[in-house]
Amino acid sequence: MAQSGSPRYKVVVCRNLGPDVMPLLESRHELELVIWPEDRACNRKWLLENIPGATGVIVMLTDKVDSELLDKAGPSLRTVSTMSVGYEHIDLKAVSKRGLKIGYTPDVLTDAVADLSVMLALMAGRNGGIGYSLVLNGGWPNFSWAPFGLCGPQLSTTVLSPTRKVGFIGFGRISQATLSRLVPFGITHCLYASNPSSPPNLQHDAELQSKYNLKAVLKVDLDELARESDVLIVLAPGGPSTYHVVNEDFLRKMKKTSVLVNTSRGTLVDSDALAKALREGWIWGAGLDVVEGEPNVPKDHPLVKEPKCVIVPHIASATLETRKHMATHAAQNLIAAILGGDMPAQVDLSAFSLIPPC
Numbered sequence: 001m002a003q004s005g006s007p008r009y010k011v012v013v014c015r016n017l018g019p020d021v022m023p024l025l026e027s028r029h030e031l032e033l034v035i036w037p038e039d040r041a042c043n044r045k046w047l048l049e050n051i052p053g054a055t056g057v058i059v060m061l062t063d064k065v066d067s068e069l070l071d072k073a074g075p076s077l078r079t080v081s082t083m084s085v086g087y088e089h090i091d092l093k094a095v096s097k098r099g100l101k102i103g104y105t106p107d108v109l110t111d112a113v114a115d116l117s118v119m120l121a122l123m124a125g126r127n128g129g130i131g132y133s134l135v136l137n138g139g140w141p142n143f144s145w146a147p148f149g150l151c152g153p154q155l156s157t158t159v160l161s162p163t164r165k166v167g168f169i170g171f172g173r174i175s176q177a178t179l180s181r182l183v184p185f186g187i188t189h190c191l192y193a194s195n196p197s198s199p200p201n202l203q204h205d206a207e208l209q210s211k212y213n214l215k216a217v218l219k220v221d222l223d224e225l226a227r228e229s230d231v232l233i234v235l236a237p238g239g240p241s242t243y244h245v246v247n248e249d250f251l252r253k254m255k256k257t258s259v260l261v262n263t264s265r266g267t268l269v270d271s272d273a274l275a276k277a278l279r280e281g282w283i284w285g286a287g288l289d290v291v292e293g294e295p296n297v298p299k300d301h302p303l304v305k306e307p308k309c310v311i312v313p314h315i316a317s318a319t320l321e322t323r324k325h326m327a328t329h330a331a332q333n334l335i336a337a338i339l340g341g342d343m344p345a346q347v348d349l350s351a352f353s354l355i356p357p358c
């Protein structure tokens with residue numbers, strides 16, 4: 001119980017953070033917790049009904065934080081803590097106008113997302129989706145081993161293909177962690193496109209090139225990135241500035257043997273254009289952790305129907321270790337913003353950029 005007379009702060013928690021993390025919040029008697037009771041995404045109506053008078057709220061990337069919600073919360077609200085590295089679901093203009101602190105969870109998910117990016121590159125290149133469906137559907141007995149059966153482009157370099165270029169859209173921490181995982185495959189070149197208004201960091205690129213013994217680490221324009229990449233990994237933030245950066249024009253420039261991976265936000269890739277690219281063989285395959293409009297991606301979605309598209313439902317950070325870290329940071333961010341202390345990671349609203357340093 002709170003000491004009599006000490007203030008209690010109402011905190012709305014949009015998802016139960018589990019037995020390892022909830023005690024962090026429950027043990028702070030200054031906090032009066034209001035927790036969404038169900039094991040599914042928090043219902044908007046419930047959130048609007050419960051937010052008035054809250055000092056803090058812990059949200060997921062499925063919870064939209066906009067003026068409507070902030071107005072309902074009222075002047076007591078001090079912080080929004082999201083259990084995610086991305087914060088496209090938060091209206092930063094609206095929160096910065098109200099002087100709120102935003103907590104998020106970078107770094108702790110870098111490795112998990114990089115791991116899954118490599119998994120999707122391999123799955124998409126090596127016909128993982130087609131092969132797995134064939135076995136699940138009982139087709140193996142009719143599929144005997146054949147000299148070129150289910151062959152795909154090899155990710156690692158070979159005598160026949162001594163050059164392998166990986167391209168990144170966005171070249172932050174997760175891209176660089178992904179690059180480090182691809183180096184042992186013999187990747188020879190790393191190309192990337194990032195915020196056109198920031199100049200390339202030539203010294204950093206040269207350091208990476210020498211660290212990994214690559215032939216090049218180079219910032220290029222989108223045309224060159226599309227034309228040259230054998231594996232193209234999309235790892236940039238969502239939002240208007242990156243909307244459909246991978247569109248029909250981009251996909252038409254890619255190699256027929258190239259593989260596209262998206263482990264950032266669905267909005268960066270035009271789904272219809274990608275489905276057409278796969279159907280018509282402009283590129284080899286795609287591995288997607290995110291799709292525009294998710295989770296509304298039904299069986300008859302144009303991308304789900306493409307055999308060369310491997311899709312998983314936004315699980316790039318879903319390891320037991322990483323999610324525990326993310327939940328812990330979300331709780332610690334909230335506690336620090338309300339009760340004092342350092343937030344593990346606070347969104348810098350001073351520059352008011354929509355681009356998180358992912």
Ligand SMILES: O=CC(=O)O
Pocket residue numbers: 061083084085086087109264317
């Ligand atoms: O997509 C996942 C995240 O932003 O944490």
